[in-house]
Amino acid sequence: MSETEALQKRFAATFMPNYGVPPVAISRGQGCRVWDADGREYLDLIAGIAVSSLGHAHPAIVEAVSRQVAEVAHTSNLFLHEREVELAERVLCLLGGDDPPQTPPAHGGAARPPVPPGGRVFFANSGAEANEAAVKLVRRIAGPGRPVIVAAERSFHGRTMGALALTGKESIRAPFGPFGLTVRFVPYGDARALRAAVGSDTAAVFLEPGLGESGVVPAPEGYLRAAREACDQAGALLVLDEIQSGIGRTGAWFAHQTAGVRPDVLTLAKGLGGGLPIGLCVGLGAAGAGFAKGDHGSTFGGNPVACAAALAVLDTIERDGLLAHVTAVGEHLAAGLGGISHPLVAGVRGTGLWRAVVLTAAVAAEVEAAARRAGFLVNAVQPDAVRLAPPLILSIAEADQFTAALPGILAEVSS
Ligand SMILES: Cc1ncc(COP(=O)(O)O)c(C=O)c1O
Numbered sequence: 001m002s003e004t005e006a007l008q009k010r011f012a013a014t015f016m017p018n019y020g021v022p023p024v025a026i027s028r029g030q031g032c033r034v035w036d037a038d039g040r041e042y043l044d045l046i047a048g049i050a051v052s053s054l055g056h057a058h059p060a061i062v063e064a065v066s067r068q069v070a071e072v073a074h075t076s077n078l079f080l081h082e083r084e085v086e087l088a089e090r091v092l093c094l095l096g097g098d099d100p101p102q103t104p105p106a107h108g109g110a111a112r113p114p115v116p117p118g119g120r121v122f123f124a125n126s127g128a129e130a131n132e133a134a135v136k137l138v139r140r141i142a143g144p145g146r147p148v149i150v151a152a153e154r155s156f157h158g159r160t161m162g163a164l165a166l167t168g169k170e171s172i173r174a175p176f177g178p179f180g181l182t183v184r185f186v187p188y189g190d191a192r193a194l195r196a197a198v199g200s201d202t203a204a205v206f207l208e209p210g211l212g213e214s215g216v217v218p219a220p221e222g223y224l225r226a227a228r229e230a231c232d233q234a235g236a237l238l239v240l241d242e243i244q245s246g247i248g249r250t251g252a253w254f255a256h257q258t259a260g261v262r263p264d265v266l267t268l269a270k271g272l273g274g275g276l277p278i279g280l281c282v283g284l285g286a287a288g289a290g291f292a293k294g295d296h297g298s299t300f301g302g303n304p305v306a307c308a309a310a311l312a313v314l315d316t317i318e319r320d321g322l323l324a325h326v327t328a329v330g331e332h333l334a335a336g337l338g339g340i341s342h343p344l345v346a347g348v349r350g351t352g353l354w355r356a357v358v359l360t361a362a363v364a365a366e367v368e369a370a371a372r373r374a375g376f377l378v379n380a381v382q383p384d385a386v387r388l389a390p391p392l393i394l395s396i397a398e399a400d401q402f403t404a405a406l407p408g409i410l411a412e413v414s415s
Contacts, residue, residue: 031055034377045376045388081302083304088123131241138204148201150198161179198233204231216381237264246268251326264286274310333355
């Protein structure tokens with residue numbers, strides 16, 4: 001029995017069956033490559049579901065996390081620490097407007113970051129928790145007179161009860177209701193339906209700037225602006241879930257900046273921590289003042305080690321010009337994949353290093369498995385869509401390796 005099979009057997013014997021048994025046991029990583037328990041190498045084009053933004057074992061994260069864990073690993077919310085304050089300031093500065101944010105020194109430097117523009121943060125530990133905070137925040141602000149939250153069909157906001165109530169995938173939501181939230185679902189991308197759904201009973205509209213779990217489906221041009229206008233007219237809050245799209249994934253710090261729309265509430269997680277668990281709910285403008293003392297909390301939220309990792313992620317994206325890199329490599333990858341002529345390929349969608357190869361048949365799981373056999377980790381995010389969300393440091397040469405291999409992978413599936 002191989003090392004992988006032995007681990008799979010132990011996993012199956014001890015884990016609840018909600019994930020099934022994963023096909024690969026990852027034992028280490030370096031850059032965009034990972035190795036399994038039997039020493040097999042893969043090019044990682046999914047990055048732990050859009051999380052490992054700097055790839056694996058990046059020196060900036062290794063250094064920041066090691067230093068922080070040696071100083072203090074945990075404080076709880078009973079006490080504050082500098083890393084969480086610094087990270088809050090950095091994120092608020094990134095959200096500050098059209099001007100490029102001033103670059104504060106890496107932590108430990110003498111100078112202080114600039115004072116951020118309006119906005120306040122709440123730290124959580126995951127995407128679902130960031131959205132739970134956002135749900136409580138909008139409920140608190142809107143009060144009982146506005147019980148409705150508008151959300152999109154095919155959206156994904158997480159698996160906890162509040163986040164799940166907003167998730168527009170009937171198959172994963174239905175077994176767990178009722179939720180105690182009144183959610184009005186609208187078809188994603190239909191501005192007219194959205195306008196019709198938002199009214200005087202509406203506390204907030206929750207949207208992803210592009211549907212991640214439904215197959216990397218970008219919002220149609222003008223959709224987020226229409227949502228902003230509908231919210232402004234009705235006095236509702238606009239909550240954007242950038243848990244998957246944020247922190248450079250699309251080639252901008254945040255996807256909403258490209259759309260020219262400012263939310264009232266923003267949620268982040270995944271790529272922010274570069275592999276360390278972190279979630280963030282940001283209230284911009286008046287929404288930042290929505291919680292009163294005692295309204296919400298988290299023992300681990302703002303954990304110093306996770307915050308140190310996130311600061312290293314932001315520093316490295318800035319220092320290494322990774323936003324421009326993501327745009328350039330993303331376009332190169334999409335052009336390469338789009339040039340593949342094969343009956344199974346319908347096209348490529350997405351932005352930056354957030355892409356889906358759209359298939360003409362429901363064979364994404366087979367493509368994922370064949371890619372794995374060829375040494376590539378990709379994700380069958382939908383029956384007919386294969387998601388690529390690699391580390392933001394993916395090189396042109398690495399992108400080309402996958403493009404060159406895909407015809408052979410598809411040929412194996414066809415046969
Ligand atoms: C848009 C979006 N929101 C929320 C979540 C939930 O995040 P987590 O799995 O960290 O709870 C995800 C996870 O895939 C996501 O893509």
